[in-house]
Amino acid sequence: xxxxxxxxxxxxxRVYQKKDGFLGSLRGLxxxxxxxxxxxxxxxxxxxxxxxxxxxGPNGAGKTTTLKMLSGLxxxxxxxxxVLGHVPSERADAFRRRFALVMGQKNQLWWDLPAADSFQLHxxxxxxxxxxxxxxxxxxxxxxxxxxxxxQPVRELSLGERMKMExxxxxLHRPQLLLLxxxxxxLDVIAQVTIQKCLKEYNAQRGVTMLLTSHYMRDVExxxxxxxxxxxxxxxxxxxxxxxxxxxxQSKLVKLQFAGETVPPGLEQYGxxxxxxxxxxxxxxxxxxxxxxxxxxxxxxxxxxxxVQDPPLxxxxxxxxxxxxxxxxxxxx
Amino acid sequence: MRPPSLESLEREAxxxxxxxxxxxxxxxxxxxGTLAKYWRIFRVSLGERLVYRGDFIIGTVLRFLPMVTTxxxxxxxxxxxxxxxLSGWNLYEMIAYLLLVHVSxxxxxxPGLAFGVARSIRDGDLKKYLLQPIDMLAYLMSYRxxxxxxxxxxxxxxxxVLLYLCRGYFTSWxxxxxxxxxxxxLSMAFVxxxxxxxxxxxxxxxxxxxxxxxxxVNTLNFFVSGHMxxxxxxxxxxxxxxxxxxxxxLAYFPSAVFLGKIQGDALAAGLLIELxxxxxxxxxxxxxxxxxxxxxxxFGG
Numbered sequence: 118x119x120x121x122x123x124x125x126x127x128x129x130x131r132v133y134q135k136k137d138g139f140l141g142s143l144r145g146l147x148x149x150x151x152x153x154x155x156x157x158x159x160x161x162x163x164x165x166x167x168x169x170x171x172x173x174g175p176n177g178a179g180k181t182t183t184l185k186m187l188s189g190l191x192x193x194x195x196x197x198x199x200v201l202g203h204v205p206s207e208r209a210d211a212f213r214r215r216f217a218l219v220m221g222q223k224n225q226l227w228w229d230l231p232a233a234d235s236f237q238l239h240x241x242x243x244x245x246x247x248x249x250x251x252x253x254x255x256x257x258x259x260x261x262x263x264x265x266x267x268x269q270p271v272r273e274l275s276l277g278e279r280m281k282m283e284x285x286x287x288x289l290h291r292p293q294l295l296l297l298x299x300x301x302x303x304l305d306v307i308a309q310v311t312i313q314k315c316l317k318e319y320n321a322q323r324g325v326t327m328l329l330t331s332h333y334m335r336d337v338e339x340x341x342x343x344x345x346x347x348x349x350x351x352x353x354x355x356x357x358x359x360x361x362x363x364x365x366x367q368s369k370l371v372k373l374q375f376a377g378e379t380v381p382p383g384l385e386q387y388g389x390x391x392x393x394x395x396x397x398x399x400x401x402x403x404x405x406x407x408x409x410x411x412x413x414x415x416x417x418x419x420x421x422x423x424x425v426q427d428p429p430l431x432x433x434x435x436x437x438x439x440x441x442x443x444x445x446x447x448x449x450x
Numbered sequence: 451m452r453p454p455s456l457e458s459l460e461r462e463a464x465x466x467x468x469x470x471x472x473x474x475x476x477x478x479x480x481x482x483g484t485l486a487k488y489w490r491i492f493r494v495s496l497g498e499r500l501v502y503r504g505d506f507i508i509g510t511v512l513r514f515l516p517m518v519t520t521x522x523x524x525x526x527x528x529x530x531x532x533x534x535x536l537s538g539w540n541l542y543e544m545i546a547y548l549l550l551v552h553v554s555x556x557x558x559x560x561p562g563l564a565f566g567v568a569r570s571i572r573d574g575d576l577k578k579y580l581l582q583p584i585d586m587l588a589y590l591m592s593y594r595x596x597x598x599x600x601x602x603x604x605x606x607x608x609x610x611v612l613l614y615l616c617r618g619y620f621t622s623w624x625x626x627x628x629x630x631x632x633x634x635x636l637s638m639a640f641v642x643x644x645x646x647x648x649x650x651x652x653x654x655x656x657x658x659x660x661x662x663x664x665x666x667v668n669t670l671n672f673f674v675s676g677h678m679x680x681x682x683x684x685x686x687x688x689x690x691x692x693x694x695x696x697x698x699x700l701a702y703f704p705s706a707v708f709l710g711k712i713q714g715d716a717l718a719a720g721l722l723i724e725l726x727x728x729x730x731x732x733x734x735x736x737x738x739x740x741x742x743x744x745x746x747x748x749f750g751g
Contacts, residue, residue, distance in 0.1 A: 130749065131749065188581060189580070189581075190577055190580055190581070190747065191746075191747050191748070192747045192748055206747060208580065210583040213581060213582060213583045214583055217581070218577075218581050220577075223574070223575070223577070223578065225578045227494065230494065230497060234494050234497060235494075237490065237494065238490060238491060238494050240490075241486065241487040241490035241491065242487060242582050242583060242584045243582070243583060244487065244583075
């Protein structure tokens with residue numbers, strides 16, 4: 118049975134439209150005009166237990182709105198969600214005990230107290246048996262490598278350490294589903310990598326299902342095979358991360374290093390010359406013409422070194438975002 | 451993030467809890483577990499509060515400075531009026547009353563509670579406890595109780611010194627049953643103060659900006675609760691109206707009880723009505739929270 122079933126999830130917000138200037142503000146006191154914003158529009162997908170899925174989309178695409186509907190913070194305007202067998206918006210205790218939502222920009226720990234005190238509080242909030250709690254806490258502290266820091270007031274921790282504490286707090290009650298909204302926002306690369314590693318390890322050990330949003334493609338590549346792409350409230354892609362390349366990467370990047378000091382003339386006929394640096398040239402070539410182009414180039418010039426790459430993933434994703442509604446991809450889940 | 455000012459002494463409700471009350475729904479066997487939960491919150495909050503003990507002590511001491519001017523003011527008022535009593539209050543009772551009002555407010559005032567509730571609705575802090583199996587009102591209540599306990603414990607010494615210095619203004623000392631009534635009225639003052647402020651804060655579900663509303667409520671409250679002077683000094687009609695309203699229980703009622711101004715049947719009736727108000731506000735707060743959350747989940751989040 119899937120752990121998340123989102124069926125036609127739609128959320129329409131009413132947003133007050135303020136008129137310009139003082140008169141506009143006065144008019145707003147009497148009669149207000151509202152605009153309807155479709156933050157999520159017919160979002161449908163399922164996630165099976167143990168999956169790690171990335172939720173991608175530009176700012177304001179509807180990622181957080183969807184996460185909020187899945188965690189029961191807001192009601193869908195239309196459509197249904199079933200998460201862990203519950204309707205999230207009923208906010209049953211039995212449901213709330215089994216998942217956690219971590220937001221990178223919000224902290225849940227008590228600012229002035231050591232994290233260990235907040236952990237104790239979580240133990241009470243979730244009514245965890247003392248022995249289980251102690252074991253879980255010990256394992257998590259070891260996994261995240263924050264042993265010496267749990268007795269320090271949270272406000273004295275670095276951003277990365279604090280995020281680790283947030284994650285530990287969120288995992289203490291051993292949720293079966295972890296929803297992560299930008300878990301690595303603002304962190305340096307080292308902290309990002311540690312957190313990726315821990316999440317991955319935790320997923321492998323416990324089979325916890327994770328759905329995460331992130332702006333860092335590094336997070337996504339490190340953690341998730343499957344991605345959901347949402348733009349303007351609509352789900353435009355649901356499938357393997359690798360599949361994005363096939364579906365949206367119409368060109369490949371051919372890197373060529375020529376003998377001599379400069380790039381020889383006449384390369385433009387084979388593709389778009391995106392960069393030259395001394396004898397090295399980047400050539401963007403339609404993916405179906407790669408073999409043909411390589412043959413021709415090798416025939417005509419003396420090539421010292423060459424490679425064929427997909428364009429960087431984040432560029433590709435950006436294109437997917439821009440193109441927006443390109444239809445549903447029914448790739449493997 | 452450090453609580454900055456002296457007004458923030460007893461502050462502050464930063465965080466907010468959830469809609470469904472585990473306390474109300476839990477089967478009897480789990481009731482103790484639920485209580486333990488909020489006891490733990492109480493203890494953790496207490497720890498947090500005591501981090502800033504220096505802030506406490508200085509703030510408590512400074513709080514009494516205005517008392518000196520108050521005493522001088524009322525001495526002048528009585529002298530100027532040429533009367534020994536104003537509406538049944540003599541100078542000694544008046545000063546004792548104003549000292550006791552501080553004690554009443556120590557229980558009933560909830561600095562920052564309404565604002566904290568409104569802000570967490572607005573900023574979305576509300577979420578964090580909507581996601582966890584915890585009841586917001588019970589959570590905030592434990593948190594407040596801890597702050598009050600810490601505050602009262604720290605303030606006990608300076609208050610004791612002050613009351614000792616001013617012992618001359620207390621012409622008679624209450625008997626045991628009056629003491630009991632006084633303590634009961636103070637406890638209920640805490641409950642009324644808490645739920646009243648919570649209700650005010652819940653308006654944040656409907657209005658984005660509540661600062662001016664809170665300002666009006668606080669200013670009015672200072673007057674109608676008898677914080678400024680005993681309600682009896684007002685014109686009889688106004689005094690009668692104010693004594694029907696719940697606000698007198700936040701300051702006037704407990705102090706008047708201590709001074710023996712309310713006795714016998716009137717005292718018993720007063721305590722019962724106070725209890726009724728406490729329950730009314732508790733229910734109202736629940737109702738507002740429930741309705742507000744429905745709106746929050748439909749429109750915002």
